[in-house]
Amino acid sequence: MEGFIIALFVCMVLALISKYLSIPAIPFYILAGIVLGKAGLGVVQSDEISQFFSEIGLLFLLFFMGLELRLDRMLADPSKLLISGLIGLVVDMGIGFTAAYLLGFPLIEAFIIGVAFYITSTAIVLTSLIENRKLMMKEAELIIWLEVFEDIVLIVIIALLSSADKDLLYFFLKIVLALGVMYLIAHHGREFLVSILDRDDETPILFTFAAVLTTAALAILFGIPDTLMVIALGAALATTDPDAFEQHARPFKDVFLVMFFVFFGVTIDFASGVDLYAIAILCILAVFSKLISGMLIGLTIYGSALSGLEIWANTISRGEFSIAIAVLYGSAVVGTVIAALVIVTTLVGSFMARYSTSMRRGIVSHNRRKALVRRPHNSGR
Amino acid sequence: MSDMALRSKNLPGIGTKYEFKTDKGDTVAIFFTTTGVIQMYTLQKGCKTPSAAEMTPGEARRLGNILTGAIIEADQESVEIAFSALADLRVTIHTFYIPEAIIGKTIEDLQIRAKTGATVVAVSRHDHNIINPAPSFVFEVGDAVLVIGESDQINKFESEIMVE
Structure with missing residues (x-):
């Protein structure tokens, strides 16, 4: 318990520092976990309490993702999104998977690493678009919708990974049944739900918390993945009053998700037989795979390499979802790889996102100067 | 007034975007973000990079008052x-x-x-x-x-x- 409180206190200080420097806090939380935990000082141990809190953090992360999945307001031109989404999926997951497999990871672990390569951190990407005042650039909207695309891919991946070694027909039948029940409740209980959310006492927040935990518990009872069901709950409740649910779920998400990151760091163990050389290669590739996919998207959609560069600069950071996949399905070794991946990409990503505008300007003026040097007579003087 | 097309859009995880082009070809975009801040971008015709201002809701209302012409003196509204x-x-x-x-x-x-x-x-x-x-x-x-x-x-x- 003392360890838990130490971790909480350290996180508070780190949150302040990261806000002050306006760098994403996720890498700091993981590093704090690594320093305090198994791989470092060993002051903080993962126990039942911390595991419970981490689990709630993960559930609320996924619940939030579900709340944001409002498919009724999809992009006006979905074909652009589909093309760029598929480019990202094939290129990033392909590079991650192939590299991990060639470095000697077993097939399933290489696949997990591929997923972690592909899925960017929605929280970091969106916050950095706002903080770096890039919302008006033409690539911004596509980047925002790509995050939604990745969420949908993630749901499919979770469904696939959790369906392994199960009776497929029975398994998916149960899921469809659960989804049906959830939508019926959200649809017919709409007025009741809204009346609860409108109250200004403790009931809305209590209801939100209970709804998420009850759904998870019921899912486990019926042998279907609680992660999927919590996302579905979010998506179902998003048809009632998503803003109210977000407001009431936010405190839980904020606190427990931090615990989730820290205790992910705490459980990292460098003695679990990881090759530092392999980790370094994968981290570098993670930065470059997004460069390749970003360039391809920029050239296909906007016909411009500069657009590609901008998309790359803003989508380097991997974060919460990569870690979630590592925690849910990865081995200790995969966890270590993904921890390093998240730390490196978030730091590189926040730097690139901040300076991409000046980088673009530098490239443009450099090209112009080169053009002038090459054809001095055409410059009009 | 009617020919100045004001477009509004919901962006998941970001908030609401309002954008319109002025008669002279400049573009103004305003984002009400989910974090509570309001960002206003202006892009001059022919320019590539917009300039941005970030405001609190109070500051945005103040700006709104100025733009509607209701303000009399700078510190008195x-x-x-x-x-x-x-x-x-x-x-x-x-x-x-x-x-x-x-x-x-x-x-x-x-x-x-x-x-x-x-x-x-x-x-x-x-x-x-x-x-x-x-x-x-x-x-x-x-x-x-x-x-x-x-x-x-x-x-x-x-x-x-x-x-x-």
């Missing part, structure tokens, strides 16, 4: 509201920073209602607001008052009370 259903009733709401001369006096001492017809409906003091101050309310240094009345009454208030 005034809004005139017309109620068309009530025989075109026009009410002006105006803020004033109180001058040194009336510090220590009460609303009753100053006979504000009797002399001007305007009413002090709120006083802002050290970041908190006193709504409907009593006649015995004593003005202090740094108070800002919100006065309501017809525009003549507000002018009278300004010329008779604020200079005393």
Whole structure:
């Protein structure tokens, strides 16, 4: 318990520092976990309490993702999104998977690493678009919708990974049944739900918390993945009053998700037989795979390499979802790889996102100067 | 007015975007983000990089007041509201920073209602607001008052009370 409180206190200080420097806090939380935990000082141990809190953090992360999945307001031109989404999926997951497999990871672990390569951190990407005042650039909207695309891919991946070694027909039948029940409740209980959310006492927040935990518990009872069901709950409740649910779920998400990151760091163990050389290669590739996919998207959609560069600069950071996949399905070794991946990409990503505008300007003026040097007579003087 | 197309869009995880092009070809975009801040981008015609300003909701409202032309002086704001259903009733709401001369006096001492017809409906003091101050309310240094009345009454208030 003392360890838990130490971790909480350290996180508070780190949150302040990261806000002050306006760098994403996720890498700091993981590093704090690594320093305090198994791989470092060993002051903080993962126990039942911390595991419970981490689990709630993960559930609320996924619940939030579900709340944001409002498919009724999809992009006006979905074909652009589909093309760029598929480019990202094939290129990033392909590079991650192939590299991990060639470095000697077993097939399933290489696949997990591929997923972690592909899925960017929605929280970091969106916050950095706002903080770096890039919302008006033409690539911004596509980047925002790509995050939604990745969420949908993630749901499919979770469904696939959790369906392994199960009776497929029975398994998916149960899921469809659960989804049906959830939508019926959200649809017919709409007025009741809204009346609860409108109250200004403790009931809305209590209801939100209970709804998420009850759904998870019921899912486990019926042998279907609680992660999927919590996302579905979010998506179902998003048809009632998503803003109210977000407001009431936010405190839980904020606190427990931090615990989730820290205790992910705490459980990292460098003695679990990881090759530092392999980790370094994968981290570098993670930065470059997004460069390749970003360039391809920029050239296909906007016909411009500069657009590609901008998309790359803003989508380097991997974060919460990569870690979630590592925690849910990865081995200790995969966890270590993904921890390093998240730390490196978030730091590189926040730097690139901040300076991409000046980088673009530098490239443009450099090209112009080169053009002038090459054809001095055409410059009009 | 109608040909200036104002487009609004919901962006998941970001908020609401409003964008319009002016007659001269400049673009203005405003984002109400889920984090609570409001960002305004302006892009001059022919320019590639927009410039941006980030505002709190309070600052955005202030900007809105300036743009609607309701503001009179930089540090004093005034809004005139017309109620068309009530025989075109026009009410002006105006803020004033109180001058040194009336510090220590009460609303009753100053006979504000009797002399001007305007009413002090709120006083802002050290970041908190006193709504409907009593006649015995004593003005202090740094108070800002919100006065309501017809525009003549507000002018009278300004010329008779604020200079005393």
